[in-house]
Amino acid sequence: MKARIAVIEDDKEINSILVKILTENGYEAVPAFDGSSALKMLKKDSFDLILMDLMLPYMNGETLLYELRKLSDTPVIVISAKSMMETKLEVLRLGADDYIIKPFDINEVIVRIEVVLRRIQATGGGDILSSGKLKLNIAEKRAEWDGKPVNLTAKEISLLELFLKNPKKTYTKAELYETVWNDVYYYEDNTINVHVSNLRSKLKKVSGQDHIETVWGIGYRLREE
DSSP: OOOEEEEEOSOHHHHHHHHHHHHHTTOEEEEEOSHHHHHHHHHHSOOSEEEEOSSOSSSOHHHHHHHHHHHOOOOEEEEESOOOHHHHHHHHHHTOSEEEESSOOHHHHHHHHHHHHHHHHTTOSOOEEEETTEEEETTTTEEEETTEEEOOOHHHHHHHHHHHHSTTOOEEHHHHIIIIIOSOOOSOOSHHHHHHHHHHHHHHHHHSSOOEEEETTTEEEEOOO
16 A cells, blocks of 8 residues: 655645655655645645645744644654754654755655654554553554553654663663664764653653653663653
8 A cells, every 4th residue: 555645845846846756656645835735634634654844835834743743643754945953953843753954865855754654664563562551552653651642753652662662771872863763873963862852741741750761971761660
């Protein structure tokens, strides 16, 4: 079954190129050209992944991402000409799974998509991981604490799965990045800090407890209940 990908980009030429390349690579690509119509489409239809620009008419990408995360944990890859680190970190905090800077290499876009979709498909087993009242259903990509749902992004689900599978292990940032992002960790760009911080705060909001602790100078590990 073809993976469905929403392509949200107001530049018609870039949108057309992305749709064409995705279709040629075996995906079903559905275009949208502004933030407002894109949100209506995402509320109505389901997608396996979303490619989106930030500088969109009627509703900018940051607002669209914020509204989307109220509804869904569908993986989002942002493709934007905004190269400021502050913008990238803010978008990751809002729940994006990856960030590609324009002008982009189409082969890189395809590889990034493959990595995200492969990671999602890899959680297709029937296992339920747990630590005390914290549970993660891998097959359904659903986390909960004491029966209360915790709305996590795909990256956060992958991080939590890793922590729950190895509860006594302290992970370095390089180990987390290379496992969850499936890429080589070259330098510290704060990506891991942002995603772990988001995961930690979402779990604490539901449970009132810190479930992930920082081991200074090394990395992160699951806090035993």
